[in-house]
Amino acid sequence: MASMEDLEALLAEIEIEHSQEIETALEEIERLKGINNCLMREKDDAIIKLQDYMESRPRIETSPSSSANLLYRIYSLNDIKSATGDFSEHLKVGEGDYGVVYKGEIEETGVAVKIRRENGFNLDQQIFHQQMDVLRDVRHVHLVRVVGECLDRGCIVSEYMVNGSLADRLFCKNGTSPLVWHVRVRIASEVCSALHFLHSLKPNGNFHCNLKPENILLDEFNTSKISDSGMAKLLPQESLIRGNISYLDPEYQRTGEFTDKSDVYSLGIIILQLLTGQKAFGLVRKVSQSLETGHLDDLLDPLAGEWPFDQALHLAYLALECTAASQQDRPNLHPTLTNTLDELQATASAIVQPAPTVVQPASIIVQPAQERQVPSLYTCPISHVSILFISLQLLQMHFLLVRNWHNLQEVMDDPHFAADGFTYELEAIKEWFDSGHNTSPMTNARVDHTNLLPNRSLKSAIQEWKEANCPQGLTS
Known part of the structure; x- marks a missing residue:
């Protein structure tokens, strides 16, 4: 039977081990x-x-399937009239400092056409064209893309939001x-x-x-x-x-x-x-x-x-x-x-999208690296698995290491935006909508549509996190 000194030494070793963890x-x-x-x-x-x-390589033409793929073009006034139903009043979507904005369609793709007012300010065509040259090549995920111009009326064609x-x-x-x-x-x-x-x-x-x-x-x-x-x-x-x-x-x-x-x-x-x-x-x-x-x-x-x-x-x-x-x-x-x-x-x-609550035991205990809580941003709020950890009692010293039940939400493989502004695992949110729901699973509010958009930035971050933290494939 182990002596008291042996037990104390064992407890000291455990404390040191957990302090390092x-x-x-x-x-x-x-x-x-x-x-x-x-x-x-x-x-x-x-x-x-x-x-x-x-900027340093030739522009490669691609077939247009969306506003993101429309090639930059110089449009004639007839092109603009055709796209906007000859400036149809019911296609007018707004007015701004520059002029009137119409919703239009070019190559079966929705566009916004901004037209300078007929009686508006004088527009130097050279300055206009120079500015369009700048806007044509500016690309950013949070900048509206300009896809064309019309010099006849000072029209600017961009993607429709x-x-x-x-x-x-x-x-x-x-x-x-x-x-x-x-x-x-x-x-x-x-x-x-x-x-x-x-x-x-x-x-x-x-x-x-x-x-x-x-x-x-x-x-x-x-x-x-x-x-x-x-x-x-x-x-x-x-x-x-x-x-x-x-x-x-x-x-x-x-x-x-x-x-x-x-x-x-x-x-x-x-x-x-x-x-x-x-x-x-x-x-x-x-x-x-x-x-x-x-x-x-x-x-x-x-x-x-x-x-x-x-x-x-x-x-x-x-x-x-x-x-x-x-x-x-x-x-x-x-x-x-x-x-x-x-x-x-x-x-x-x-x-x-909060992380699940984990009840901590009175004793100091830290999960091994492969069992640590994942960042909440990387998890799907409507898909989870339960994992059971064991209880261990150390002899008659009442040193109890408890690893409780808790929900470990799954790290997402294919995160997608939904219309409610939340990000979900694609399979989970598709199952939600396919089962007949037309509401947000997080807020229960009705959503405008059930279309989904890949969250590529988050997917890249998740992949990096997995490679650094899940070498043994704890999560899918």
Whole structure:
């Protein structure tokens, strides 16, 4: 029979072993937290490198099957009339600073046609064509793609975004459904990503100069894309200032000089609108006063659902920094804003797709590396398996190591966006819709459609995580 000294020595060895596991686990947690924060930055850098590469090689023509595959073309006025039903009134979808926007169809693909008003400002055709040359080659997942032009009327043809503008959705135009809070956080991060890409373009970067909710468009999955990038260069300065005073940098209005911090100011105003659902005019003062009096919750848009207050507070302070009167007091777009918004998006995703709760025993116990909890972003919220761990009692010393029942949600193999803004394993969400459901499995709200879109960025991150953490194939 083992002596008391032997038992004490054994317990000391176990404690040392578990202390090492705890230290290893904490290091692993920090590494995994960094993965999500770096995804958007790595994606932007990769897109910039791809842009440089594409500029150095011949353009390869592909057959058009969607707006993403339409070749850039110079259209005649007859082409434009045919696409828009001769500028049919019922195909008119909006008006902007530049002119009237029509929904059209080219090669059986939906497009948006922006037409300068007949009695509008004079347009220098050389400047117009030079700007179109720039826009033609700009490609980013969160920028609306320009696919053609028509010099006769100063028409711009771009991909069509079925869910309209952010302005439409913030104010529920035509009865459209409101955006839930975590989608709004994601949109802020996406817009920031697109701005960083524009500012990084060579040789001198490209400022948007006209950022506002009307110029942020949403696809069928409410993924956001910035439109009218660089279009401000085609507009008279007085028209730009008159039409967008609430979003324009005060220093630009005073000096006429636009900088990267001017776009940061516009982004700050948009973040405040995402938080409150209110018009831009006077919003900085309203939010500042609500923070001073401790009543920010009174300003939060109830249509967005119940905002986690820490998230809302962080966004509010961040937006007020962006809208500081002096450019030097505003944060840099990269890395400060991109990192912060990436972190807030990751936190929001973890809140709406929480990891399962694991009951920890009184004794200090850490699971081996191959059994550790996976990041919640990498799991499907509606597919899980249960795993049973054993109980072990160490002699009469009552040292109990308990590994409890808990739900270990499956790491996704093929993550897809659904119309509710959540990401699911393709097989799981298809089974949900195929069984006759027309509602979100997470919110029980009716979805506009059951189409699914691959989440390629997340799939790449999951694959990297699996290779680093699951060498023995714990998860599929």
